[in-house]
Amino acid sequence: MRYPLLAIALSLSSMSYAAEPSTFIPTSLAQSDRIKVNGWDRYLRLGVTGNITDNNKVVGKTQGQSTTIGSQIEGAIDYKEREEEWLNSFSLLLSYSRSPQLSRYTKADDTLEFESLYKYYLADFSGVFTRINVDTSMAPGYDDRIEDTDYIITKQGGDIQTLTTDHLSLTQGLRPLKIRESVGVFTNLFDQAIFRMDIKGGLGLRQVLADKQRIIADNKVTPEVEVNQLRNSSKAGYEIGSEVAGATEDKRFSYKLSANALFPFYEAPDEAKTGDNTYDKRVLDVNGKLSFHLADWASFDYTYKMVRDPSISADAQVSQSYLFSINQVLAARKS
Numbered sequence: 001m002r003y004p005l006l007a008i009a010l011s012l013s014s015m016s017y018a019a020e021p022s023t024f025i026p027t028s029l030a031q032s033d034r035i036k037v038n039g040w041d042r043y044l045r046l047g048v049t050g051n052i053t054d055n056n057k058v059v060g061k062t063q064g065q066s067t068t069i070g071s072q073i074e075g076a077i078d079y080k081e082r083e084e085e086w087l088n089s090f091s092l093l094l095s096y097s098r099s100p101q102l103s104r105y106t107k108a109d110d111t112l113e114f115e116s117l118y119k120y121y122l123a124d125f126s127g128v129f130t131r132i133n134v135d136t137s138m139a140p141g142y143d144d145r146i147e148d149t150d151y152i153i154t155k156q157g158g159d160i161q162t163l164t165t166d167h168l169s170l171t172q173g174l175r176p177l178k179i180r181e182s183v184g185v186f187t188n189l190f191d192q193a194i195f196r197m198d199i200k201g202g203l204g205l206r207q208v209l210a211d212k213q214r215i216i217a218d219n220k221v222t223p224e225v226e227v228n229q230l231r232n233s234s235k236a237g238y239e240i241g242s243e244v245a246g247a248t249e250d251k252r253f254s255y256k257l258s259a260n261a262l263f264p265f266y267e268a269p270d271e272a273k274t275g276d277n278t279y280d281k282r283v284l285d286v287n288g289k290l291s292f293h294l295a296d297w298a299s300f301d302y303t304y305k306m307v308r309d310p311s312i313s314a315d316a317q318v319s320q321s322y323l324f325s326i327n328q329v330l331a332a333r334k335s
Contacts, residue, residue: 040079043333047072047299047325049095062100068108070095072301072325076333083127085119093303093321094138106144109321110137111305112174119186126187129200133180141171143216143225150224153214156231168227169214176210176230176312180260180285182239195246204239204262206283208232208311215313233311235283237264257288267311284308284316300324 049070055061072093079086090113097108114134121127143151145166153161184202210230217228241260247253262283288304301323308316 038081040077041334042078042331043074043076043329044331045072045074045327045329047074047327049323049325055100064100066097066099067105068095068097070109070323072323072327075331083121085121087117087119088115090114092138093323101146102144104144107139107141109319110139110141112136112138125189125191126185129182129184129186129202131180131182131200133178133182135178135180136174136176137171138173140169140173143168143170143227151227152224153227153229155229156212162224170216170227171210171213175213176208179207179209180262181205182241184239193247193249195244197242197244199240199242201240202238204237206235206262206264206309208234208309210312217313230312231269234268235262235264235281235311236266237262237278237283239263252293254291254293255289258286260285281310282308283310296329297327298325299327 051068054065076089095108096105117131182204186200190197213230243258245256286306290302292300303321
């Protein structure tokens with residue numbers, strides 16, 4: 001299965017559709033969970049990560065010192081009042097590592113994301129929504145090698161450039177910048193602290209600002225490393241998504257999984273190819289996070305991210321992170 005988290009989310013969604021909503025969500029339950037906190041609520045957590053390993057004549061391990069350092073910021077500002085709900089969240093994860101094979105520090109992880117979601121309830125557990133999501137990287141990105149490597153770079157117009165280096169520039173700071181806007185309807189199939197689930201559907205826009213950025217598209221058969229130059233793109237289409245989230249009563253364990261699919265009916269520039277249809281051009285975004293709060297000041301997080309966007313790459317882009325961090329919660333949620 002290429003996209004395991006997407007399969008889980010969609011299967012859960014289909015199971016929920018098959019059941020009568022009233023069986024699972026009494027009116028009183030949906031209302032009581034939704035008005036638990038009125039007015040503003042906020043959350044802010046700062047975290048630092050680090051790891052140093054030094055091996056000296058150890059059998060089966062590389063000689064030398066490996067180091068990883070990083071930082072993590074998570075925050076939210078929410079507003080809930082009667083039929084209205086406005087949820088704002090942001091997160092930043094940035095880390096660098098150094099190994100005995102490559103003495104200089106290289107970027108290991110870099111994610112900056114902001115989302116603003118507004119819901120208006122027309123019924124106890126359903127209504128209309130609008131959302132904007134911004135996803136990018138903070139720092140420039142490079143392809144670092146132990147020794148000089150031959151790169152073949154295909155530019156936007158098809159021209160070929162050849163470079164030989166051990167430190168190839170791929171992306172600038174805040175690039176690529178992905179912006180998603182959505183509007184449509186939603187339904188909360190479950191709305192409890194331990195398990196919340198909703199489904200959204202409607203129209204979506206997607207812009208990718210990536211002009212003259214580069215992406216590795218290596219062909220393993222050739223000795224050179226192939227690189228493609230990217231360009232800006234825009235899409236509009238039908239959108240469907242689902243989100244599952246929850247936490248234990250003591251807040252020691254929390255999870256969140258979201259899957260979103262955009263089926264474009266408009267693209268700029270026109271990237272239509274023979275045999276392509278709306279399904280072939282679909283854009284998938286899957287995000288998952290498991291958090292184990294070992295203590296008030298320490299946590300272990302697992303994050304999963306998958307993006308399939310033919311405008312950027314023909315292959316799915318998958319990243320996973322296992323992160324132990326020391327945290328300071330500066331603002332805790334009321335609920």
